Amino acid sequence: MTFDFEVWRAASLVQVEQTLDRLIDAHSPANLGEAMRYGALGGGKRLRALLVLAASEAVSGNFDAALRAACAVEMIHAYSLIHDDMPCMDNDVLRRGKPTVHVAYGEAQALLAGDALQALAFEILTPDKDEIPSAVQAKLCRLLARASGSEGMAGGQAIDLASVGKSLTESELRRMHELKTGALLKASVEMGAACHVQNGTRASHMPYGLQASLAAYGAAVGLAFQVVDDILDVTADEATLGKTAGKDAAQNKPTYVALMGLEAAETYANELLEKALVALDACGLEADAALRELAIRLVRRQS
């Protein structure tokens, strides 16, 4: 039977959206739940969630754990966008074609909604039930926390802030993106793999080579994502992109396109795709079709 990516994607998205909808309580105090839902539900490509689910499927992971991990990563991503859009950061008023959270709910509520989404991500990874082994819960928290913090996403954003108007070398730019977007994308793959459970009760000790190859796939995909993002900021129009286009250039932010030119950036994105697929081949997993398609579509996307 051939793998139908679009069917897989559609079915996965339904589950992710439904689970996020169930996990983010609308009744949290003083409209906080409403602001959290506004920022986290019903939008986005859910690339991170799909990477978690695809990686978990490739290693026959625990589905409940994978679905929670997928939602947790999307909550972290959503909180980062909410905070990133705030006036003291990028000061963006439009996100996915609608007003950003601080525009809709005020800055203070946006700040709290982001904070509470981060907490919720770790809460849903540690349900008080035995179906998900504690070792899996703890490992998921560890991977997500490392990828989100000062040596991951937040650290990358700090470099981003500090480098506006500066010219970075390619290695400095890569370091920034490895942290800012790459760490969470890579962690998505690793978290999916961490859902593998042996004997129903304990986290498995996956062969080191397999873990390393999956991480290499995740790292290449994460970097490719950012290179393509930089390309689209130049080539796509606002309607397709659903956010303010040409913003990086206008803010004089360092990008791959600015650094190496459009054509070389496109070549680089393709090289990274190749690297991801080679790493995936090295895993020798049978059920890797979703991971494969995700990498390909991510590089060939138009928005």
Next chain:
Amino acid sequence: MTFDFEVWRAASLVQVEQTLDRLIDAHSPANLGEAMRYGALGGGKRLRALLVLAASEAVSGNFDAALRAACAVEMIHAYSLIHDDMPCMDNDVLRRGKPTVHVAYGEAQALLAGDALQALAFEILTPDKDEIPSAVQAKLCRLLARASGSEGMAGGQAIDLASVGKSLTESELRRMHELKTGALLKASVEMGAACHVQNGTRASHMPYGLQASLAAYGAAVGLAFQVVDDILDVTADEATLGKTAGKDAAQNKPTYVALMGLEAAETYANELLEKALVALDACGLEADAALRELAIRLVRRQS
């Protein structure tokens, strides 16, 4: 041998400060680590950390786990202060007698430092080593995440924001404080108790009655803390308090003093102390002297 609280406190504080100093990396990218350290190190009463350590000692908990839990709770507390001080929230420029993080490092960096401290809290609770059983790691994350999020601290702050200039009933005010400050103080006690390990390998199943009594102690202490805070906002001067005094009244924020008057608030604080001590007695723990002294000193404090 009688218990010397001051000796215990001094020794505990040294360990907490040293561990925080070790865990918050100064070399994180683009001064982010510096801002995190500025906001989290070298200040504060460390009440939450002391509650964790005291509760863990009372149940003979794993010390490494308790020290990590103590630092994690302080990181969450520190991040909440950093975000709370920001212009879009309380707009405070002074904290513990020095400029707040956004004054010293800029708003964007303060936002990221808070975000990264929250992530770091969960990261240090899930070390990749076997000495702390996975079940303990997962439970610590669960308790901390619940207490920090929309049904805990962040939710309480949202109510606080929404109630400036409004008159709350006592039950509304209590609900706000149970979430805003109470949840994390109560979680500190529960996290300490969660460090109890049976047979060296798995989290113990503590008798339900003991868990409930410790939680009741934590809840009473948490509420008492806030009532005393409201009293001190009126009675203490700025130099003793180390922060802007009289601010709640100036901002027309609902407080226990505003609601019930100074004398009744003082009576209420004493009643809560009594309640905490009764709950502690019900635990029937031998090594409860630190928990007992913490409750007493918290209510009798002058700053």
